Amino acid sequence: MTDKSYAQKAVEAVRGIPNNARRVYLWEFPEADLAAHQALPDTPRMKTYGDYLAAIAALQADLERRGSIVVRVKFSIATMLAELQERGWLNDVKHRAGVTGELGAKQ
Secondary structure: OOHHHHHHHHHHHOOOOOOOOOEEEEEEOOHHHHHHHHOOOOOOOOOOHHHHHHHHHHHHHHHHHOOOEEEEEEOOHHHHHHHHHHHOOOOOHHHHHHHHHHHHHOO
């Protein structure tokens, strides 16, 4: 999957954000978690961590062009899985975005 297609998929995941929402949180996991990230459901397989960072940068640039303030939220896959379980949420793109937003808002 190319960086652009990953960015497009991520944009689709955040499309539910109201137009007046100016702050968008993007999850950035540590490089050591790349294999664990690829094992998550509905997650594009990135060849390298650099590919992942490039995709996130492309998504961030697109969101900023549309007027959003983008905040990268850095935490591990283990933290994501624990947060999903604590909330009783499914492990899918929508709920991972929810966790990212909630953790980002606490920063």
